[in-house]
Amino acid sequence: MLGGFSERQQCLLELLLRHQGGMTMEALASSLKVSKSAVHQHLNTLERDGYVIRKALRKTGGRPSQLYALTERGIHLFPKQYAWFSRLLLEQLLERLGSEEVEQLLYQQGRATAAGLLHRLAGKSGRGRLEEVVAIMQEFGYEAELREGAQGPEIVAHNCIYHDLAKEHSEVCTLDMGFLDGLLDRVFQQECIVQGGSACRFCPLAVKGDDKGNGN
8 A cells, every 4th residue: 555645546546557658537537436527636636746647648539638647756656676686686696706795896886876976076075065975865865964973073874775685784884885985085984773873873084175074
């Protein structure tokens, strides 16, 4: 079941998922056994919220009919097994390459991901750079914030976006380290959730664009 939607809206979304080429209002009303005006009301709400989009008119022998389809946001409402797929890949890599080489691979992948985001840090230094890194982490799904610690600014993540996978295979944490090192030059991890910490805390040892590296 999809949270935040009425039972009728969920059924409508499921129909559109099964017919990704689009469905007419008439076809939706017939499948749901409700009036077209009821379907129209639900479609307006879902379209307003970005879950449904109008597609090109379907040309038939008679009057052209408007098609409705799910947007990417609508498709992402439905469950996906990314964690299961990631676990399969990681376990195969560990079996073939070993823990140390997988850590190196994940670290380099983290740095490569960071390299594609460095343009967002251009012209920023010190605290401004750290704040932008936190914003990037939030976009990735981290509940992250910038705090002032005993040794200076710290990036604190209150969740691990691959918690279950990292708990089974600690090598995954090197992806974070590579990512943050790539953005901030060098980072020391003071605390880790999957190792029993209350959060993941990262202390930048140097901040690119700031010779003092003190975040001021």
